[in-house]
Amino acid sequence: MEAYAALNQKKPRLKRKKIIRQLKKDYQLWLLALPVIIYFIVFHYLPMYGIQIAFKDFIAMKGITGSPWVGFQHFERFITSYQFKRLILNTLGISFYQLAVGFPAPIILALMLNQTKNLKFKKFVQTVTYAPHFISVVVMAGMIILFLSPTSGVINHLIGGLGFDKVNFMANPGYFKTIYVFSGIWQNAGWGAIIYLAALSAISPSLYEAARIDGANKWHLIRYIDIPSIMPTAVILLIMNVGRIMNVGFQKTFLLQNDLNLASSEIISTYIYKVGLLDAQYSYSAAIGLFNTIINILLLVSVNRISKKVTETSLW
Structure with a gap:
């Protein structure tokens, strides 16, 4: 028994020594990561102290x-409010549509760019599709409103x-x-394709050569080589997207919002801004923000677990 107790006491010391040795060995990497660690601590973890106001009747003085502590009073108020159903449906509607x-x-x-053999055309398409990503949200919203204007908009001139x-779209x-979803596709599809192009570039050319020898056409190459190769990347990105499904972009929604389209444009983030x-x-x-975050966490954990069982690919 004494030998067993002594062994249990040594284990934590050995573990600490192992950690210290590892830190000394990789101290350059830890120094490189230190600014990011400090950033997350200061701007993401320390502010968690303020979450308790969701359970209090906050008085600035x-x-x-x-x-004073009020418990779940604010959560009950939100769930029983007449706005709750509309906010949830609008937020989920935009998120699932997106x-x-x-x-x-x-x-x-x-996938299409990967099968393009003309390098000049490929680079041209990449440049054209990447460029909108660098347009700010404010400028993007202004462009959308201008293009869809019922009097001077290009779209309505074509319709006329x-x-x-x-049509007064807005x-x-x-x-x-x-409007929200397809303008987002135009702005971000090219940028999002970079990740998949990087995954496709890792495929061995010998696989394509062997498939062509067996008589495979481009569709067969995409179906049996490209798609299976990028599937793990797609699954990870899908899990991450589902994990923020309740976080529809505030800026763009708020800038495109007006009194006439409020029935479908009022989402949780814009409502939090107005009442907060x-x-x-x-x-x-x-309380509304915390409710929103909890839903996201539950969705992230659930989808990650399902993905791990079905595809053996997961975040953790």
Whole structure:
């Protein structure tokens, strides 16, 4: 028994020594990573202290610790509010629409570019599709509003030229989700394709040569070589996208939002901004934000577990 106890006491010491040796060995890498570690601690972990205001009736004069505790009162208020159903449906509607249409777009673009033999044409397409990613959200929203204007917009000029009535797209709630998603595809599909092109570049050319000898055409190459090769990358990115499915982009939504399309453009992030910053309901907005984050975490863990069982690919 004494020998067993002594062995158990030695284990933590051996583990500490092993960690210290590893740190000394790789200290350059740790120094390189130190700014990023400090950034996450300062801007992501320390602010977690303020999450407790979601369970308090926050009063600025009393501070976080001095404000009275109210428990789940703000969560109940949000879930029972008339806004809850609309906010959830709009947020999930845009997210799933974006996932269903926007997620495959960079994959399809990367597969087509990978099969293109004309290098000049390939570089031209890459440049054209990458460029919109560098346009700021504010400029992008302005361009969308200008292009879709019922009086001076290019789209409505084309519609009028074809003999149809002009459409005020930004005033119709039914068009908002489509405008949001397809403008996002135009802006980000080329940039997202870079990851898949990098995965495709790792495929051995001998696989393509062997397939061509066996009589495979381009469709066969894509189906039996390209798609299986990028599948692990696609699965990881899908898990990450599902993990932030409740986080629809605030800036773009808010900039495209107006009183006429509010029925489909009001999402959780814009609502948090309005009740939290404009109406100064800090505790209520913190509770909504925490609710949103918990849903994302549950989705991330669930999808990751399902992916691990089905495809043996996961984040952890």
